[in-house]
Amino acid sequence: MSEHASHDLPFWRKYIFSTDHKVIGIQYLITGLLFLLFGFILMLILRWQLAYPGQPLPFIGHLFPESQMIGGIMLPEFYYQLGAMHGTIMVFLGVVPVAVGGFGNFVMPLQIGAPDMAFPKLNMMSYWLYFIGAVIMIASFFVPGGAAQSGWTSYPPLSNIASVGQTFWLVGMAFMINSSLLGSINFITTIIQLRAPGLTFNRLPFFVWAQFVTSFLLLLAFPPLMAASVMQLMDRVAHTSFFMPTGLVVNGALSSVSGGGSPLLWQHLFWFLAHPEVYVLILPAMGIVGEIIACNTRKPLYGYKALVYSVIYIGVLSFVVWAHHMFLTGMGTTMSAFFQVTTMIISIPSVVILTTFVLSLWGGSIRFSVPMLFALAFLPMFGVGGLTGLPLGLATADIHLHDTYYVIGHFHYVVAPGTLFALFAGVYYWFPKATGRMMSDKLGRIHFFLSFIFMNGIFLPMFIMGLAGVSRRLYDPTQFAHNLSTQPLNVVMSISAWLLGLSQIPFIINFFGSIFRGKKVDNNPWKATTLEWTAPSPPPHGNFATEPHVHRGPYEYSVPGAKQDFIPQSAPEGAR
Amino acid sequence: MEKYYGWGLPIDISTHGYGIDRIIHIMHAAMALLFIGWFVFLIYVLFRFRARKHPVAIHDVKHFKFPTIVEVGVAVFEAILLAAFSFPIWVHLHDQLPSKEKALEVRVVAEQFAWNIHYPGRDGVFGRTDAKMMDAANPLGLDKADPAAADDVTTINQMHVPVDKPILAHLSAKDVIHSFYLPVMRIKQDAVPGQSIPVWFQAKATGDFEIACAQLCGLGHYRMKGYFVVDTPDKFDAWFLENEPKLLK
Numbered sequence: 109m110s111e112h113a114s115h116d117l118p119f120w121r122k123y124i125f126s127t128d129h130k131v132i133g134i135q136y137l138i139t140g141l142l143f144l145l146f147g148f149i150l151m152l153i154l155r156w157q158l159a160y161p162g163q164p165l166p167f168i169g170h171l172f173p174e175s176q177m178i179g180g181i182m183l184p185e186f187y188y189q190l191g192a193m194h195g196t197i198m199v200f201l202g203v204v205p206v207a208v209g210g211f212g213n214f215v216m217p218l219q220i221g222a223p224d225m226a227f228p229k230l231n232m233m234s235y236w237l238y239f240i241g242a243v244i245m246i247a248s249f250f251v252p253g254g255a256a257q258s259g260w261t262s263y264p265p266l267s268n269i270a271s272v273g274q275t276f277w278l279v280g281m282a283f284m285i286n287s288s289l290l291g292s293i294n295f296i297t298t299i300i301q302l303r304a305p306g307l308t309f310n311r312l313p314f315f316v317w318a319q320f321v322t323s324f325l326l327l328l329a330f331p332p333l334m335a336a337s338v339m340q341l342m343d344r345v346a347h348t349s350f351f352m353p354t355g356l357v358v359n360g361a362l363s364s365v366s367g368g369g370s371p372l373l374w375q376h377l378f379w380f381l382a383h384p385e386v387y388v389l390i391l392p393a394m395g396i397v398g399e400i401i402a403c404n405t406r407k408p409l410y411g412y413k414a415l416v417y418s419v420i421y422i423g424v425l426s427f428v429v430w431a432h433h434m435f436l437t438g439m440g441t442t443m444s445a446f447f448q449v450t451t452m453i454i455s456i457p458s459v460v461i462l463t464t465f466v467l468s469l470w471g472g473s474i475r476f477s478v479p480m481l482f483a484l485a486f487l488p489m490f491g492v493g494g495l496t497g498l499p500l501g502l503a504t505a506d507i508h509l510h511d512t513y514y515v516i517g518h519f520h521y522v523v524a525p526g527t528l529f530a531l532f533a534g535v536y537y538w539f540p541k542a543t544g545r546m547m548s549d550k551l552g553r554i555h556f557f558l559s560f561i562f563m564n565g566i567f568l569p570m571f572i573m574g575l576a577g578v579s580r581r582l583y584d585p586t587q588f589a590h591n592l593s594t595q596p597l598n599v600v601m602s603i604s605a606w607l608l609g610l611s612q613i614p615f616i617i618n619f620f621g622s623i624f625r626g627k628k629v630d631n632n633p634w635k636a637t638t639l640e641w642t643a644p645s646p647p648p649h650g651n652f653a654t655e656p657h658v659h660r661g662p663y664e665y666s667v668p669g670a671k672q673d674f675i676p677q678s679a680p681e682g683a684r
Numbered sequence: 685m686e687k688y689y690g691w692g693l694p695i696d697i698s699t700h701g702y703g704i705d706r707i708i709h710i711m712h713a714a715m716a717l718l719f720i721g722w723f724v725f726l727i728y729v730l731f732r733f734r735a736r737k738h739p740v741a742i743h744d745v746k747h748f749k750f751p752t753i754v755e756v757g758v759a760v761f762e763a764i765l766l767a768a769f770s771f772p773i774w775v776h777l778h779d780q781l782p783s784k785e786k787a788l789e790v791r792v793v794a795e796q797f798a799w800n801i802h803y804p805g806r807d808g809v810f811g812r813t814d815a816k817m818m819d820a821a822n823p824l825g826l827d828k829a830d831p832a833a834a835d836d837v838t839t840i841n842q843m844h845v846p847v848d849k850p851i852l853a854h855l856s857a858k859d860v861i862h863s864f865y866l867p868v869m870r871i872k873q874d875a876v877p878g879q880s881i882p883v884w885f886q887a888k889a890t891g892d893f894e895i896a897c898a899q900l901c902g903l904g905h906y907r908m909k910g911y912f913v914v915d916t917p918d919k920f921d922a923w924f925l926e927n928e929p930k931l932l933k
């Protein structure tokens with residue numbers, strides 16, 4: 109395992125090319141948060157065009173080069189780059205790195221009482237592969253023709269004939285994919301091999317379970333996308349035609365590719381990854397929410413077993429629903445029936461998880477701390493996101509709703525006020541563990557209430573627009589008569605988005621300010637039971653002074669007769 | 685135009701759209717019911733068990749039976765929705781195509797960023813097309829040497845159809861994936877290069893509507909608009925005569 113003596117390592121080995129899971133976790137977290145901010149800013153720019161199509165962007169419009177904006181008026185080229193890169197960055201460079209790379213890396217080994225990950229060097233390599241992939245993605249904005257502009261889904265033939273930015277996208281994705289693969293192997297090995305003595309699988313904190321299942325999803329779903337990316341890369345640079353059918357006529361000229369390929373093959377391979385991927389975005393979030401609810405209700409999680417089974421069940425089923433994204437590609441009755449049924453079935457464990465979380469509140473002594481506020485808000489927001497997935501899963505309703513703003517509303521409720529709120533909850537919750545200091549409660553509350561209002565201000569109107577039939581990915585929605593009546597909503601949504609941007613200022617101040625000025629706290633400020641809270645804050649290299657031994661389940665809160673309202677997992681047998 | 689499109693679903697002038705709208709409405713009513721019930725319960729629990737009023741948590745809460753009932757209820761509801769509402773419409777649209785005698789057949793060939801419409805003409809047979817013959821004047825690549833092509837009518841971004849008659853459209857694309865979207869017809873179907881996908885519908889009212897593209901197909905995607913005109917049979921025939929190749933007249 110890793111060398112435990114860290115004191116004499118030079119700065120660059122300790123903080124930059126570190127093999128310590130906590131340093132890597134924090135690197136992932138901060139890089140990921142910066143990309144979330146960057147991806148969000150892309151959307152703040154794009155939203156101007158949606159609210160005020162064809163009008164020059166005030167103040168900063170003239171700062172953009174002519175290839176992006178002319179006289180401050182956004183070009184379609186730039187609009188579609190912003191859209192595609194927002195999706196890609198948010199999913200692959202933002203949420204997954206924060207949820208898995210950040211929280212998974214930092215918290216999971218501590219929660220299982222391990223000194224580090226099983227393969228610390230591999231861990232370092234995951235981060236740096238991610239970093240290189242991210243640099244390639246960002247660099248693509250500066251190549252001729254700009255970044256990828258065929259959507260984050262990159263459907264060929266459009267992506268095959270797109271400018272060189274798409275090649276960067278594919279190469280960047282290859283790095284991201286390999287980073288995730290190394291990470292997932294590392295997580296799985298660590299959870300199986302490095303649990304502290306006594307920490308059986310049914311004593312694992314729910315967060316660890318969520319990370320465990322997530323790792324399997326990454327491990328099994330990414331290889332097909334890797335293959336697909338290489339195939340698309342070959343189509344672009346070596347003129348193969350995996351995804352190019354015979355007889356394409358592009359721009360009035362008969363394409364010279366040999367043909368014989370199938371554009372739909374890409375969609376199958378892509379969604380075979382991308383559907384499990386949405387569970388990669390949501391399961392760690394659920395894990396975080398579970399931890400925070402148990403701690404802030406001062407009682408065990410209700411239905412721990414049901415939660416664990418539901419998560420496993422979701423993990424397995426998420427591999428057989430992918431084609432619900434493809435109902436309108438000419439699918440026959442049998443196939444569509446199969447994917448409708450699996451999609452309805454996978455909704456049940458999500459209902460179970462949500463219900464269980466709410467029932468967990470029953471009988472608690474609920475503390476409305478900042479992490480708890482975000483975790484509680486996750487519940488109804490994920491609820492809206494999950495419920496609105498049902499009409500999309502019914503192929504017939506999907507005829508009207510497919511590729512409209514209804515879809516955008518649906519998955520954003522899952523990932524933005526859903527996952528993002530859970531990630532914020534996690535930052536506020538584990539910040540004292542990572543730094544030994546608390547974040548400001550007052551700033552946290554301001555951040556929460558403003559974010560809650562404006563998130564809904566952005567995403568709720570999307571359902572109305574979607575039902576009215578407004579398509580997504582429209583540079584200028586006012587071109588179509590059926591988009592006009594709901595166009596004022598675009599103004600409401602854009603203003604909400606800009607205000608949501610401003611609402612992140614308290615968080616940024618709080619995050620960086622508290623690193624230096626936050627109130628100093630002891631090792632267990634939330635009075636929580638899981639192992640990470642028995643380690644010093646911040647935990648030293650190697651984490652625990654002596655290897656912890658586990659004697660009980662993860663959430664022994666408010667045990668009758670005990671002298672405190674929590675018993676740490678590692679407190680000796682019979683401790684009261 | 686305002687009368688067709690408001691804040692709810694666009695008007696529906698198709699014979700099958702009723703089923704689609706109904707499933708959307710039922711689903712949303714059920715979702716609202718579930719969400720509101722659940723949300724009220726959440727707020728109640730948060731209020732009742734707040735630390736100030738309830739300082740000591742209960743370690744062992746009893747097992748709740750009600751959620752199981754709700755979960756089974758949701759499952760049964762979904763099963764009914766699928767079997768009774770969703771599957772039949774899909775079968776109707778995909779497996780019960782109208783016969784060639786009864787329907788008006790057209791080909792819809794999408795390209796960046798236009799809709800080419802191809803009517804077979806009086807003989808009811810589509811003339812041969814060839815990608816090698818496609819150019820600006822002949823975007824469909826219609827082979828003029830083919831006798832079946834002589835009476836074919838081709839238009840760009842103009843789809844005229846008669847009311848109360850089944851329309852059988854064969855969708856394809858020349859370059860990238862597009863999606864043929866008629867909001868008022870509750871029709872949306874991808875047009876995939878290398879494939880010909882049949883889609884059928886029947887209008888029950890006349891009017892001037894739009895064809896939109898619903899799949900990102902390039903920089904001009906947002907303005908890939910066609911006109912979709914549903915006419916009385918007389919007006920449709922008149923339009924058709926006007927557009928027939930000159931030789932026939």
Ligand code: HEM
Nearest residue numbers: 151191192195198199203259260261523524580581582605
């Ligand atoms: C919280 C702030 C966010 C805002 C204001 C926002 C806004 C939007 C909007 C308006 C679109 C549609 C763009 C179009 O029509 O072309 C969009 C697309 C998308 N967003 Fe977000 N989003 C946010 C967060 C996120 C997050 C957290 C994720 C993922 C984890 C995400 C993933 C996506 C994806 C995948 C797309 C589709 C991109 C495509 O069309 O290829 N977004 N977003």
Ligand SMILES: [Cu+2]
Nearest residue numbers: 383429430433
């Ligand atoms: Cu999916």
Ligand SMILES: [Cu+2]
Nearest residue numbers: 897899901905
């Ligand atoms: Cu299009």
